[in-house]
Amino acid sequence: MEKKRWIERSARLALATSALAVCATAAALPPSAAMLTNACAGCHGTLGASAGLTMPSLAGQSKEAIVDAMKKFKSGERPSTVMGRLAKGYTDADFAAMGGFYAGQKLHMTQQTVDPKRVAKGASLQESSCARCHIEDGKEGKADTPAMAGQWLPYLQMQMAMYMQGTRKMPDEMAEKVKPLSADDIESLLHFYANVK
Ligand code: HEC
Numbered sequence: 231m232e233k234k235r236w237i238e239r240s241a242r243l244a245l246a247t248s249a250l251a252v253c254a255t256a257a258a259l260p261p262s263a264a265m266l267t268n269a270c271a272g273c274h275g276t277l278g279a280s281a282g283l284t285m286p287s288l289a290g291q292s293k294e295a296i297v298d299a300m301k302k303f304k305s306g307e308r309p310s311t312v313m314g315r316l317a318k319g320y321t322d323a324d325f326a327a328m329g330g331f332y333a334g335q336k337l338h339m340t341q342q343t344v345d346p347k348r349v350a351k352g353a354s355l356q357e358s359s360c361a362r363c364h365i366e367d368g369k370e371g372k373a374d375t376p377a378m379a380g381q382w383l384p385y386l387q388m389q390m391a392m393y394m395q396g397t398r399k400m401p402d403e404m405a406e407k408v409k410p411l412s413a414d415d416i417e418s419l420l421h422f423y424a425n426v427k
């Protein structure tokens with residue numbers, strides 16, 4: 231009788247200890263990039279191909295661009311509707327893992343209808359105005375410059391409006407290039423980038 235109780239107790243103890251060990255292992259391992267980015271898929275789409283007009287696609291953006299954006303959202307330097315609150319829950323190491331994950335995907339080209347006249351005008355302006363940093367028709371970006379090719383037009387328009395109002399700080403050298411352009415020039419450039427396939 232005594233022996234049976236002892237066996238039951240040891241069995242319970244062993245179970246409890248192994249459960250603890252499993253928890254400890256899970257806590258010690260950093261979450262994988264795929265686990266982290268599950269939290270982003272609801273808005274930025276499965277694998278970063280956004281289906282929402284105001285949500286940018288992240289697939290194929292450079293790691294630098296994503297890390298830079300996340301840090302600016304977290305510090306509040308870059309204005310946002312949701313990203314500021316969200317970014318506060320993550321560390322720099324998480325940002326690097328997420329950035330690496332999206333940088334490894336193929337750039338996503340959104341299917342959308344834009345104004346062909348504006349696309350043509352934008353095409354004639356982009357080389358001299360924007361291509362120094364928004365490289366290869368916006369498929370790539372210099373250093374932490376985000377990709378714009380195939381991005382949702384409404385998203386690009388919203389971000390540009392924030393730059394023009396001064397709520398999002400435009401990089402100085404980009405501001406120099408934007409300054410001489412008319413509102414129609416800028417709108418045309420955004421149509422051009424949104425239309426890149
Ligand atoms: C509730 C919807 C939502 C979720 C969830 C979400 N985002 Fe966002 N994200 C947005 C919106 C909207 C923007 C545009 C900025 C804003 O208004 O917050 C954005 C912008 C961004 C940008 C800027 C891209 C660019 O081209 O400049 C990055 C990077 C980003 N999100 C990364 C993430 C990551 C990583 C996660 C997962 C941890 C995530 N987001 C989760 C809605 C979301």
Ligand code: HEC
Nearest residue numbers: 359360362363374375376386389390401403404407408419
């Ligand atoms: C000197 C480099 C440079 C030049 C030239 C430049 N940009 Fe940018 N652009 C950047 C950088 C860097 C960012 C991201 C900066 C930030 O954190 O806000 C950016 C961001 C943007 C964004 C926001 C994209 C997003 O996903 O958040 C738009 C829109 C944009 N640029 C449009 C333009 C247009 C149009 C031109 C040409 C008139 C231009 N840029 C010229 C460097 C440049």
